[in-house]
Amino acid sequence: MTKEFRVAVGTPTGPRSNVWKFIAANDNSIYVISRLFGSDSKISLHPSGECQFSGTSAWVLKDSTRRNRDRHFFKWSEKRPLGGPALDALQIRVPHSELIPIDVPEDLSDVHWVSAPAPGNLAGLECYITPPSPLDPTVGATLPFTQLASIQLPDSSWLVIGHFEEECDQRLVESFRTTVQQHLANEGREWAPQQRACVTIEGHATCKAFMELSSRAHESNKNSAHPSEPSAKKAMSCQWSDSAPCPFSPLNDVFVEYEGREYCPLHLPLASNQKENATNFAGRFIGLQEAGVTEFIGVIFPGAIDPNYARYDARRNLNLTHCTFGDRVQLVGNSYNMNLSDSTMTGSCNLIVGSGDAEAICERVTFIGSLIVDVSDQPSTLTLNGSE
Secondary structure, eight states: OOEEEEEEEBOTTSSBOOOEEEEEOTTSOEEEEEGGGTTTEEEEEOTTSEEEEEEOHHHHHTOTTOOGGGOEEEEEEOOOOSSSSOEEEEEEEEEGGGOBOOOSOOOOTTOEEEOOOOTTEEEEEEEEEOOOOSSOTTTTOOOSSEEEEEEEOTTSOEEEEEEEEEEOOHHHHHHHHHHHHHHHHHTTOOOOTTOEEEEEEEOSTTOEEEEEEESSOOGGGTTTTOTTSOHHHHHOOOOSOSSSOOTTGGGOSOOEEETTEEEOTTTOOTTSTTOOOHHHHHHHHHHHHHTTOOBOTTOEEOOOOTTOOEEEEOSSOEEOTTOEEOSSEEEEOTTSOEEOTTOEEOSOEEEEOOSTTOEEEETTOEESSOEEEEOOSTTOEEEETTBO
């Protein structure tokens, strides 16, 4: 018999989060869904260890251009324990700034309500999976959170859901919000006040976390995480484009002037003598992905000097459109999709398409140098200026 637990942060009549539902299924899978996903997506934790944030069949059917292999937005693995400590499997994070009144008819009768975090903090919902046990292993145990629910799975392991509160980096939240806004703007859409978004980040230890976002910050929490920062620094932003905001500006304390304009490190042109070397840039690139960033529009990637290559690894499905890549760049897809359309390769580029059913899309790409492509791990796909 399927068992469920519904929980939200805030109060039913005041500022709150979406309602998050944890489902323990008969096949020992755990599903996490929310109204903000609608019928389009879900988080799945399978007993095999395979986990994914993916679109549903209904999501695929809504657009004739979508294929079933496009369903998995993000995949990871985490082996369930057979003994020893429980697995910290998943977190839902809700910053105080993202709590807003929700004026939508909804049955809230069986929802467990968690108190709103203090301004500058976030509320976390933590999901643990224990080894098999005939009795609830949390009874009498010292836990690193406030326990909300324990649900036994058919294989006798337990899904334990808890709550914690900790300080929130508001600059990171604002950078995520800007990224979502830019993504919607690129698709010709607006972010309505009642709409929510969700980004993936790294949680405690190595578990995955999903952060809930609203279209604008709650007024009482703006800049609360950094009250001593000068207002001039908060207002500074990258001038990489006259028509699109830079999503990376809130994450940077230093901006570099080049030919009369200010740039963040990611959009700084290759010709600047202050451009980061490839090693540091690659670390910045991976760090942003681990923080949940998947849109790298207009980014300028430095190259390397022969015989070396500047290697840039995909850790998520990435949008790398309108980017510029320096000489001797190696792009490694791993198991993820990469969209490189409208980009420029200024020198030699080695493109390694991801494994499995991953895809690299290179529409309207300008090649000033040479391109070497490795698609040996079939059925990977490369779409190059209209041809597969």
